[in-house]
Amino acid sequence: MTTSTSLLYWRIQNVRNRGLWWLFAVVAAFIALYVYLFPGLLSTGGISKFSQNWFPLALVSMAQAVLMLAGGISLSIGATVSLGGVIAATLLAGPLGVAGGSAVVLLVGAATGLASGWIVVRLGLPAIVVTLAASFIIAGWALLIMPRPGGAVPAWFSDLLAGNTPVALGLLVLVVLLWKLYLATPLGLSLYAAGENPVGAYRSGAPVDLSRIAAYGLSGLLCAAAGLFVAAQTGAGDPVIGNAFTLNSIAAAVLGGVGFLGGRGTMRGALAGSLLLSIMISVMFFLGLPPVAQYVAQGLIIVVAVALPEIAAMRRPRT
Amino acid sequence: MTSPTERFAAARWQAVLRSRPMLTVAMVALAWIGASFFQPGFGGWRHLRYLLELAAIVGLVSIGQTLVVVAGGIDLSVGAIVTVSAIGVPLVTWLADPTGTAPALFILLCATLIGALNGLGIALLRVHPMIMTLAMATFLQGVLILIAGGSAISAQNAVLSWLGNARPGGISASVLLWLLASAIALWLLHKTPFGARLFALGTNPLATSLSGIGVRSTTIAVYAISGFTAGLAGALVLGVNGQGYVGIGDSYLLASIASVVLGGTSILGGRGTYAGTIPGAILLVTITALITMLNASAGWRNILFGTLIMALLLLSGRERQRR
Numbered sequence: 001m002t003t004s005t006s007l008l009y010w011r012i013q014n015v016r017n018r019g020l021w022w023l024f025a026v027v028a029a030f031i032a033l034y035v036y037l038f039p040g041l042l043s044t045g046g047i048s049k050f051s052q053n054w055f056p057l058a059l060v061s062m063a064q065a066v067l068m069l070a071g072g073i074s075l076s077i078g079a080t081v082s083l084g085g086v087i088a089a090t091l092l093a094g095p096l097g098v099a100g101g102s103a104v105v106l107l108v109g110a111a112t113g114l115a116s117g118w119i120v121v122r123l124g125l126p127a128i129v130v131t132l133a134a135s136f137i138i139a140g141w142a143l144l145i146m147p148r149p150g151g152a153v154p155a156w157f158s159d160l161l162a163g164n165t166p167v168a169l170g171l172l173v174l175v176v177l178l179w180k181l182y183l184a185t186p187l188g189l190s191l192y193a194a195g196e197n198p199v200g201a202y203r204s205g206a207p208v209d210l211s212r213i214a215a216y217g218l219s220g221l222l223c224a225a226a227g228l229f230v231a232a233q234t235g236a237g238d239p240v241i242g243n244a245f246t247l248n249s250i251a252a253a254v255l256g257g258v259g260f261l262g263g264r265g266t267m268r269g270a271l272a273g274s275l276l277l278s279i280m281i282s283v284m285f286f287l288g289l290p291p292v293a294q295y296v297a298q299g300l301i302i303v304v305a306v307a308l309p310e311i312a313a314m315r316r317p318r319t
Numbered sequence: 320m321t322s323p324t325e326r327f328a329a330a331r332w333q334a335v336l337r338s339r340p341m342l343t344v345a346m347v348a349l350a351w352i353g354a355s356f357f358q359p360g361f362g363g364w365r366h367l368r369y370l371l372e373l374a375a376i377v378g379l380v381s382i383g384q385t386l387v388v389v390a391g392g393i394d395l396s397v398g399a400i401v402t403v404s405a406i407g408v409p410l411v412t413w414l415a416d417p418t419g420t421a422p423a424l425f426i427l428l429c430a431t432l433i434g435a436l437n438g439l440g441i442a443l444l445r446v447h448p449m450i451m452t453l454a455m456a457t458f459l460q461g462v463l464i465l466i467a468g469g470s471a472i473s474a475q476n477a478v479l480s481w482l483g484n485a486r487p488g489g490i491s492a493s494v495l496l497w498l499l500a501s502a503i504a505l506w507l508l509h510k511t512p513f514g515a516r517l518f519a520l521g522t523n524p525l526a527t528s529l530s531g532i533g534v535r536s537t538t539i540a541v542y543a544i545s546g547f548t549a550g551l552a553g554a555l556v557l558g559v560n561g562q563g564y565v566g567i568g569d570s571y572l573l574a575s576i577a578s579v580v581l582g583g584t585s586i587l588g589g590r591g592t593y594a595g596t597i598p599g600a601i602l603l604v605t606i607t608a609l610i611t612m613l614n615a616s617a618g619w620r621n622i623l624f625g626t627l628i629m630a631l632l633l634l635s636g637r638e639r640q641r642r
Binding site for chain 1: 619
């Protein structure tokens, strides 16, 4: 009985991975190139530094992927990261301490996400426009808290998260495990169904609305966590530091095969997509490209990577 | 007794009065009248004309955005194309002629080609519009910084500075240009087969394709138009400001999407009209002007702007999400 269930499990996983093998291959090739360019990567310090650069992007890509799986999208990712960062830089060194401050950051992130989710789901407004408007409100809030970069994060906390130990990698594994757990709860189970076919899911008794609102809350929580980490990494808060994350999160999720229409894609794909983006940026940095040329290369690589399956299909004779 | 024709005409007028664009017009009127009470001088001819000049640029960018959104896509590269145009005109020195027409036309051609490239990627490589246009914006931003650097570039271009600053008969040339472009856009969207194809494409791409309509050529054309109108707006920005710099067009991306949505066009495609986007653009510029008048800090300005957009959406933009 157990063997047949596990056999079925791996068969399903195999099907779900089908579109992702090329992506895993590209990621592996880039990692090999990076190791060739920078052999120091294979030390504890190298892995720590690399995973610290990857960690916030991985979190926001997960935040975007959760929403896209539930049939939504968010353009307020970057603003929420900034808000999390400035709140962290204001509170962590204050009377609340690191634990209290971090809790406030995560709560605020979840609350902003839940609010957007409630407006999208209950009031029936298109997600892309609501989160666009929400990004202004959230960015404004961050600017009110901290008009210019500043604040402080306790040194030991920065050392813990962004020092020479791979704590970030461990945290990422923890987040992925928690995601697996979430998928096993009723809300998580109905996430894919709510994204793929909301009406059918509703008629089957799945808590569609609740599941979608929860996805927005989860997304906000992950963004705020990324903001907290960035604040620890830089040792200060910056009200506009998160802006680039909005675009990169969408790019990573789409590179990872997460569909725009909901219900299609996997979290491991989104993580692989974010890893690809992150390595790409590091490799270009090591090749000595000026930061500006990185924009050019990034734009090209994203299009090529997304178009690759289609190009491959065009070369194949049609039957 | 009224004849059927008259009754039909009356019903038609009622339909126009109850339509979504009229609601946006009413909101603009309300905002203008309300603001004139609190701020003497707001309702003055000069100030309203200034607002219309600002709205003309947003409105031009929104022409392409409206067509693209109606066709079920989205163009996130319009901001970058506005910048390309505003920086590009002074850079094309080898085409310099005393009137400045040749460089302007050349850059408009470039902007159209950039748009067509977006369309090619979306139609042939099946890249999602959001990814394709975002990647294009990233790419263009890099190229622009490489070419132009961080400094502002001034331009002496007779045609563009006339377009940006002249006021023949008391009406701004830019507003006249906007009127002309709007008329063409409305005709294109509602009176031509091309417009009908856009609506079909936005409603159901598969059915459209199966009906034998050239989905690829239509997609490429609509993104090329979006590139063209964004380029036109960029040329106007250069004419008004007299100089261009990297990032000058960034604000027009959100403005174009917001005015399209405030004008009642469904962001999901297949439904909408440019007739709504026109008051949408004016409403957006009015809101921005009102918020600027409050003399609040940058944080409060952002919060107010976001809240107002959200409130206006609740008032007007409610739609069940269709799939």
